[in-house]
Amino acid sequence: MKRASGALVAYSSSEDEAPANPPERKKKKLPSLASSLIVPVPVDDPALHQGRVRATPHVEGQYAAYVYIPLVVHPKTALYSLIDEVLDVTKEMVPAAHVIGESVSCSRNSDDAIVNSSRRARELHLSLTRPIFLRAHQREEFKQAIKIIASRQSPFQASFVSFSELTNDERTRAFLSLEVGAGHHELKNLLSALSPTLQFLRQRDFYSQPRFHVSIAWALLDSDTSGNGDAGAQGQPRVVEGTSGSNLTSNGDIGESNKELQAECFPRVPHFPSELIPTLNQRFGAMVSSAHIGGFGADTIAVKIGKDIFSWSFQGSHVN
Template sequence: MKRVPSLVPYGSSDEEEPALPPPQKKRKLPALPSSLAPQRPVDNPALHQGRVRTTPHVEGQFAAYVYVPLRLDRGTPLSRLLDDVFAFAKDQVPSLHPIGVQEILASTGVTTGEHELHISLTRPVYLRAHQREGFKNAVRAVARAHSTFTASFAAFAELTNDERTRTFLAVEIGAGHSELKAVSDALVPTLRSLRQKEFYSAPRFHASIAWALLADQAAVVTPPSLSTAAGIELDSSTPLRSPVPTPDGTPAPLAESASETQPQFLGIPHFPRDLVQDVNKRFGARLVSRQTSIFQVDEVCVRIGKEVSRFKLG
């Protein structure tokens, strides 16, 4: 007889399978503290005497410009002259702010500290991070290709920026204009390669010494926030167009709906009509005197963000 192999027993399909444990929920990572989060600059005019950023902030983009610096120690003839001019102009334009002065005594309007005036050679330039070093190298090369020269101031003038947000009291260059233009023109190929605007075709080289908000741009803003980041100051002044006939240039009131608790920044339509003429009559002879006006141009600076690089002329 053949032996029948034993059958392998199988469990019944009716038997229950062992239950699996429930899946565990994934834990969320804790949020980064706010101190580690990237801070985007906030345009708060309250931090900048009512000035408004005319070019929106772009992450990874750096504002830059090239200029000739003029540092003046306190007590020098030109420094004393600029103090006197500012005090005279501020009597007629109370909303006037000085440029290039480290400290101002608010009670008297008298300036203290050191002056550093800037004579712009470019408009504001906007660079990506990887373009900064190349731009500095280009400015360095241009500086080496030009020699030290003598310059002087010729007259006071009123200028306004391209966006017509501010008006400036400035001193215009006389001698040295052609040398400054040669340096500025040498930067054009670099600006074109970066797709940036060139300087003005007929530039009026100058150093701005004071500014005021224009009336149509006067701002009403909330008090400054502790988390607000400050922006940089750029001066790209161009000749003022013929002013529209207006009153005497006194500050224009803001909208009545503004809260009385908010800082108010008063603007003017333009400087009083006779201000620049009076400044030139009263201070022009001092400005063009040999001991006051003449200075040496021996370096070119480039400011990128908050970093300033200085390059000696060849």
């Protein structure tokens, strides 16, 4: 006897009677982050940094760094006294010039800028790299590379030869510098030792025809005389224009009040007067190029990463 085919069972449930468009569930608002967990975006104020502005935008977790040989010039030494005289002449000819190492602030709440004029040792920097930018995980590796270079380099004698005017790559600042004569060969060897590490980190080498120097004063340049790109014959060092950057609005401009404050407190010049460098070389060139005054020992290499400074003494042995 043939069985009848089974019929589908019909289920009756509340799901069958559900509306075609069920009501939307109300979304719950996420709790706001605690203020301690919010990383503030750096707000830059040129008035706090002598009118300087950031050349490279801030990137979270990225650290500006550069390598240099420190030269500490103590009061009562011949070089210290000479630099004092040079700066006096420079300030007379370029009132807008700023002495490197002196702290200057400007505020509309005070009649005059505050100048730290205490006589203390000047630490001059003889740059061996352009400013470079490291990620957090690259800092230790970079320090170790510099430490190895220091262990292989012997201390050496160097000396200054003349005064010169140099500009940064962006041509936003002009620098009064003391150029190095003796010691140039050893300094180029240090550049060669640094080059593989810089290339590995995808950073630019120092200049192909370096003019080793230390800067002792600077002045802001007019924006209509500045430009981007590599520096020209006079240009040499690329300088970070203020580690705290500039006070920018949402469209990347600075406020009108800040522009007025900069113009009032930190005037700009198109360039140093054409007679400044010849005057300095004529009056002080013989002294600065003498071994007694302009000679110095290079025995340490340093690196500044963010706000931290690390240094190592040269440990190499002289080879006869």
